[in-house]
Amino acid sequence: xxxxxxxxxxxxxxxxxxxxxxxxxxxxxxxxxxxxxxxxxxxxxxxxxxxxxxxxxxxxxxxxxxxxxxxxxxxxxxxxxxxxxxxxxxxxxxxxxxxxxxxxxxxxxxxxxxxxxxxxxxxxxxxxxxxxxxxxxxxxxxxxxxxxxxxxxxxxxxxxxxxxxxxxxxxxxxxxxxxxxxxxxxxxxxx
DNA sequence: AACCCGCCCAACCGCCTGTGG
DNA sequence: TCCACAGGCGGTTGGGCGGGT
Numbered sequence: 001x002x003x004x005x006x007x008x009x010x011x012x013x014x015x016x017x018x019x020x021x022x023x024x025x026x027x028x029x030x031x032x033x034x035x036x037x038x039x040x041x042x043x044x045x046x047x048x049x050x051x052x053x054x055x056x057x058x059x060x061x062x063x064x065x066x067x068x069x070x071x072x073x074x075x076x077x078x079x080x081x082x083x084x085x086x087x088x089x090x091x092x093x094x095x096x097x098x099x100x101x102x103x104x105x106x107x108x109x110x111x112x113x114x115x116x117x118x119x120x121x122x123x124x125x126x127x128x129x130x131x132x133x134x135x136x137x138x139x140x141x142x143x144x145x146x147x148x149x150x151x152x153x154x155x156x157x158x159x160x161x162x163x164x165x166x167x168x169x170x171x172x173x174x175x176x177x178x179x180x181x182x183x184x185x186x187x188x189x190x191x
Numbered sequence: 192a193a194c195c196c197g198c199c200c201a202a203c204c205g206c207c208t209g210t211g212g
Numbered sequence: 213t214c215c216a217c218a219g220g221c222g223g224t225t226g227g228g229c230g231g232g233t
Contacts (some may be wrong), residue, residue, distance in 0.1 A: 016203075018227090040218065052218070058200065092221060107222075108200055116198095 013050040019058055023048060027055055028063055061102045068100030072109055079115060080106060 015023075030046035036059065039052030048055060061067070072080070076098055083094040091103035091110075098106065 018201075051203095053204095053220090054202075056219075061201075078215075103221075104201080111223095112199055134214065 061104045
């Protein structure tokens with residue numbers, strides 16, 4: 001059954017898609033004053049036309065003050081690989097061992113970076129086993145960088161976060177702003 | 192300069208689990 | 213014990229962006 005699943009905001013028009021600055025501020029403010037928890041009623045009380053799930057996700061993955069954004073360090077990558085080997089796709093479990101990192105971020109990182117490397121490595125070893133030409137084409141393929149990502153790790157590609165300027169994403173459009181700004185704004189509002 | 196393509200990431204979706212009545 | 217609901221989690225997707233042609 002699960003009548004209206006997790007969003008019993010059913011008759012209210014529920015907003016979806018990217019969060020606006022106003023919504024972020026409302027959420028930050030509300031949580032600063034009332035704390036987290038009971039996300040559905042939080043969304044209602046705060047006046048956000050969002051589902052509780054959406055608010056929770058936004059808070060945990062982006063707005064929380066202790067969220068670290070940007071460059072995954074080589075140490076972190078090794079840890080991720082280690083833990084993934086141990087637990088598989090238990091992203092939230094893995095995230096608990098990487099302070100400030102979210103399961104979503106780790107999941108994305110794994111899929112876009114590490115998995116790619118592993119695939120390339122598999123292809124390469126496949127080729128190797130079928131062709132079996134020793135050291136063939138070591139010069140031209142990038143894939144040979146990652147025969148075994150575990151022990152050949154070197155920061156794959158200048159980990160390319162165009163918006164990353166140290167701690168927080170720099171402003172790129174009206175929906176992207178510096179989190180420091182946001183927090184200072186909410187502090188002002190709090191007074 | 193314009194177009195195409197692949198990468199990256201924020202956010203959504205659906206399922207499962209926990210909990211309280 | 214059952215049911216309804218909220219929270220948590222993993223998988224997936226859509227859109228923006230940058231690089232290549």
